[in-house]
Each structure stands twice: as structure tokens, then as C-alpha cells.
Amino acid sequence: MKNGVVITGYGCLTASGSDAAATWEAILAGESGIREVETWDSAGWPYRLAGEIKDYSPRDLISDRKLLKFITRQDVIGLNAVAQAVTHSGIIEHRDGLADPTSFNDRTGVFVGSPATKYRYQHDYLAPLANAAGDSREFGVRAMEEVHPMWLLRTLPNNVLAYVGIQYGFKGANANVTAHGVSGSQAIAEACRYLKDGAIDRAIVVGYDSASELEALPYYASVGLLSSQGLRPFDRSRDGTVLGEGAGALVLERWDAAERRGAKICGEVLGSSVVAEAAGVLSVREDGDGVSRAIRLALKDSGKRPDEIGMISAHANGSRVSDAGEARAFTEIFGASSIPVTGFKWSLGHTIAASGAIESVLALLCLAEGRVPGIANLEELSPECRGVKVSATQQTPRSSAGIVVSRGFAGLNSCIVLSSDA
């Protein structure tokens, strides 16, 4: 641990709960936040399930209400998770007690898993397009008159990164990862890199997304990725994923920096990996190639053997191919051993760029509490996933270390190795 990266704060906001504790309790209780879409009238839509944030009230989710003019719904969600994690870590109280906080701020980094752009950002141009009636010159004139002057700034893919900096005054190394489903995990991995390189002493990490936007539902459905029934990981009846909204955030610190300020240590990030499958934009290899290489690399990075790992937080997005590939990778690496496997998307929906960060927070809670929640809607294990120890009911981790697997478009796979040892 002495050269390691420790976790000193965390938070999340999901369809199932407004903070980490509420989300955790909901999952333990077998509750799902997936419902029919409520943010627009989806009557008659063939695919209308989503994991939306409940009772979304931006004014209650961030402290600086003036900001609301300059950011979008997903930015609000991301900033809320950051506020939870920062509060939990106590770093602001610590900094405010320093005679000169300059170095503290300069050595605090911000690493973000961002959803990049959204279809809905372009909707502001629909009225000028309609009004211009196909006249390209007229479109330019009308766009200047009808679209908000701050449009571009509201839609920046790095808004959460920028406003975490501005709100808290942090000025260290930063990255904004836009890598679809691995964004959140990769933000953790890159933060660890800069921490281990000694470029910074601590980092705010956040993954956020509002994946279940208006156009995303029909378009994801068009390529066969969505389920209209529900997200049922590893189940024989699984037929696709359900998109969701949410954010997860962690405060990571170099162990020596955390020790120096007497921080309460919640756990440790032991290792990480990101690998590509080179299969195409949307393709996923059925043999689990990317997942197994990502797990092996992350284990090597952490110095852990497979038998030292106590649980797996699987990507478990309900896709027929992806779940089966993961199952193959798990049995290949961990053998027929009894390592408990779970996933969280059945409750939260697939929050794409947020998922790795949210699930790392939840995996940490599993390890800390010694409880691996069941996949509540699991009825019959798919024959393609045979050998994987998933359950509808709670299991017990076999050690205090676990892995979090994330997968995304572009054949990306990531694995984070965590421990709850303090």
C-alpha cells in the first residue's frame, strides 16, 4: 500500500438511489430503478425502458445554481456525484486549514469519463432548420438569431472536468476520456497513472452519462442492442440492455499524501488495464478475448493471483454476446472455482460512460461490507454462461479484493482491481 493509490471518498447518483448508500440499499433489496421513460412522452414506443434519475431537480443537485445556464443534465449529474465524493473525503476542510493551499490545488488532478456528445445537443438547430426551409444561407442567419449564444459551451464534452476545476480550484493533471463503456474505468486507470508517476498527489475521478436520451433509444434498438423486456444479465432469456443515467465519483490519493493528512482510507486501487479487440465499432468478440486479456493485465498490474480475488463485478449488460464472452473469460481465468460474480446494470441500467465509476464504488461497498448482492431478476442461468457463480440472492466475497469489468464500443475492455483494506 505504501506506493499505492488509496480511495478516500466516493459517491454516486443512479436510477436506483440518490447517493451511494441509497443505491447500495436498493440493490441489496433487489430493487430496480428501470422504468418506462418519464422525461418525455414515450407512449407507443417499442423500446421505452430506461434507468432515469428519479425526481430530477437540478437546483437541488448542485450548489451553484448560476451554473445551470451553462451546463446540461448530464453535467449536473456528474457534478453531483463529485460533490458527494469530495464531501466524503474531507479534502476541502483539510485544504482550507492549510496556510498556503497553492501546492495542494496544483497537485490535485481531475480525471473524467465523459459521454462526449449527445444527439439532443443538436436539437437547438431544428427550429432554424425548419424555418430556413432548405435555404442554406437562411439557416446561417436564423441560427445566429435563434440559438443561445452559449450553445457551444453548454455542449462541451469536458464541462464536468472544467467545472470541477472551477468549483474547487483544483489545477493538476487531468484527462477527459471519451471511450464509451470503459470511460469511467479508464478515468480511474489514468488517474492512477498520474498518481503513480508522481505528477499529482490526489485526483477527483468521475464517470457520468445520461445515456437514455431521446434519440438513443430508437437508434440503439436499431442495431439490436436494447431489450424491451428488461436487463437480465446471464439469464437464459436475456435479449439486450437498457440505457440509463448516472454518475459515480471517487477521490483517489497517493497513500503517503492520504497518510499525511490523516485521511480515512476506504480502500485501494490495486491495478488497472485497458485493451482493444480490434473488431470494429460495434462488434464484440464472442470468445471474450478482450475481457480475458484485460483481466490478466490488471491482475498482473496489481500483483494478485486469480485465487486472491474475492469477487467479480461483471459488465453484465444483458447482451447475449457480451455476457457469454464475459462468462468464458471468467471461467478461463478463475477456473471452476467458486468466485462470486455479480453485476449492477439490472438495477441501474447501462450508464455507458458512467458505469465503470459507479460500479467501482459499488464493488468497493461489496468488499467493505462482505456482501455481494444478487442479480435479483436472474431466473435461469444461461447455458452459455455455465460455470459462472451468479445468484439471485446475496453471496459472500472470498477475500477483500475484487475486480470490476467494463466494456464498450470500439472493442474496448477495461478491468479495475480494488481492495477494501484500509
Add this chain to the structure above:
Amino acid sequence: MTEPRTVAITGVGMVTPLGNDVESTWSALLNGESGVREIAGFDASGFPTRIAAEVKDLRAEEFVEDRKSLKYVTPFSLFALAAAEEAIRDAGVRPTRATAERWGLVSGSGMMTMEFDFLQRFQREFAVDGQIDLARLGAEGARFISSPEFARHRAVAGQALLHKRYGIRGYSANLHTACASGGQALGLAMRVVRSGQADFVLAGGYDTMINPIGLAGFCLLGAISTDNDRPSSASRPFDLTRNGFVLGEGAGFMILEDWQRARDRGAKIYAEIAGEGNSLSSYRITDSPPSGDGPIQAIRSALEDAGETVDSIDYLNAHGTSTPMNDLSETNAIKAVFGDRANDLAVSSTKSQIGHLIAAAGAVEGIICALAIQHSIAPMTANLRTPDPACNLDYVSQGCRPMQIDAALSNSFGFGGSNSCLIFRSPQRAENRGC
């Protein structure tokens, strides 16, 4: 822990408004040419700004062999494919079955992935009067979009095309911090090779925002120059009369590899990528503060990371956007870090000729630093005719300057406050340091 590796640049590739490869871009740069013209790619006549630095005559068929892949290519991912291909060929090495897992990809890419044509069709189909018909979208939306179209809209589409084309199966990252993206991508790629996480990394940036929506966004902000009548001098960094940047587009990619491995295979080495400074200004979304706070930390960290001092830097490729605040803030940052030495330093902004390539800027300018080292020439800042008393460094404004460059520094600062500073060393200086 193993000793960090030294990182060599062994291949470069570029598509820019000055030329569709490295050689044509470099010679146009030295000839003082401008890539800025009246916008030809679409009708911009209704916008306050009607000029940009567009890539000219790049044909997709020349770079994408199979017709199936062509369906997945957008204008900006085409820039990436063309620049990456040049870099790979130049380096004389490419992933094989045996090395694929030791090859990585790090790219900085743009924020605009949906094509304007798609938005127009969407409007005609689902928002005839400007309001979205929800029932119709729900019923017909899945039939409206094609699978390649859906794929093209992903922020990772270019990353996926590059993986697939070269069979890259190792580490991969796609970053977006606006105008700092390309610089941050090179910096991260350097760390990936340094730590041994990959032996080779294809690293760079690609972007275009020269489309009706991108142009509208910048026009609405008032961030770009409206000098429509004199395109070639519209981008004039550090000039008293500067009035905004000029949108550009393109891509730059490098092959980064372990120095020892490059030497062993007899590779041509352009330069060492020697240090990265990465900071956040945390001031305003569009600017760094006049004091240079933010960029100052990036420059200092890069020097420290490279083991260099202010005395050893010969050339600085500035972010130099030609906006009133950036150029002042950057000048003050250089003064704060370099102190008395600031006036001896050759500083130039190649955006004066190439325009601002946004997410690709840092990658292209990093390559320009490597070429400046290789050719012993500092490119110029074009169009600097009216000195700004507050911007009074040596901006190389009288034409490009033959000079020995052993260490060069490249700045990139983005909307949102991310700053990237990179340091490049000549092969000789790298060898003398005992790598």
C-alpha cells in the same frame, strides 16, 4: 521498478489545410503560405464568419481500400486514417500478429460526431415544424438510422477504425479536452511507452468543426475572426489587431516507441518526446487568466518531467490562437516561467498559417516541433504586423528562422481550462543524456 524508457518519435503523418501530407505541409509552412480561404465545403454565406482553413482535395477512396469500411468513415475520421497511414509507413513498422498486443493507440478527437446531413434529414423526417414529433420518432426512429450511420456517430468511431485497420490490440485511449486534446494525447502516449505498458503507440489527434453547426457554435460565441475579406491574414497571433481564431481541420499522428528498440531496428528517429506538463486553469471556460496561471504550471511540470531548465529550450511552438486573451495569457505565462530568458526564446504560432485544428492542433504542432528539430528551422508567426505592447516576445515574425534546435516546447490550451505542454529533444541531445 524498472527504469522508465526513453520515448522516440519514429514516424509522422499529417493532413492539414496546408497539405495532405507532412512534406507538403512543411514546405507550405516554410514558404509562408496560408491555408485559410473562403469556406468551400458548404454554403456559409449566412454566417458572420465565412472563412476557414479547410483540408483540400482529400479523397476517401485513396485511403480506404475496402468499400465496406468506407461506410463507417466520416470526414474527420478520414483525416485520422490518412495521417495515421503516413505515420505508419514513415516509421517502417506496423503491428503484426506477434506484436499487436504491444501496440497502443492514443487519440484526441473532436466533439462533433453527428453529421449535418443527418440532422437535416432528422428535421425533415421528425421535426417538420422545428418541434420533434415524439410519436413518430418512437415508431419510425429505428428504421430511420442505418447501422453504419449509428456507428459513425460514436465518439469512438475513429478509434475503432484505427484499431481495426492496423490490428492494434493493446492499450487504447480516446481523449477530449477541446483544443488541448491532441497535446494531452501525445503526453499520455509518452507515459504509456515510458512505463512499458506498450512498446509502440500510434498517437495523435484529428478534428473538424468546419460544418454549419460547428461554425454556428463558434460564431455565436464570437470567438472566431470575421475578417472575411482578407482570409490569409485573419489569423494573426500576438498582433495588436487580432480578433479571434480561424477554424481549421485535419489530423496529425506519430509513432512513438521505446528508444532502444527503435535504435536496434535502425529506425530513423525524429526526436525524443521528453516531457509532459498537464494542468487545469480553473478560471473560465474560454480563457486562462491574464496572469498565465494554469499554463505556467503546465510549462514548469513539462520542464521538470523532461529534466530540462528554462536555459535549454530553444524554440517554443505557442498555442497562439489569435484571440485577445489567449495570446496575452500565454505570453505572460512564458514570461513568468522563463524570466530573463523569455526574450531570447524563439516563439512562434503556426496557427497563423494553418488555422486552429482544435482537437488535432496539439498533435500537428507536436509534429511541427519534431520537424523544426530535424530541419534546424523555426517556423514563423505570419501576419504579425502591428506589435502589441503587451505581447513583446520574439515571435519569429520576419520569416522562418534557420537555427539549431535541441529542445523545443509545444503549448496547447483548451476551452474548459485543460493545458498541455510537451517537450521534444533532438536525437543528439537525447543520446548525450545517456539514453
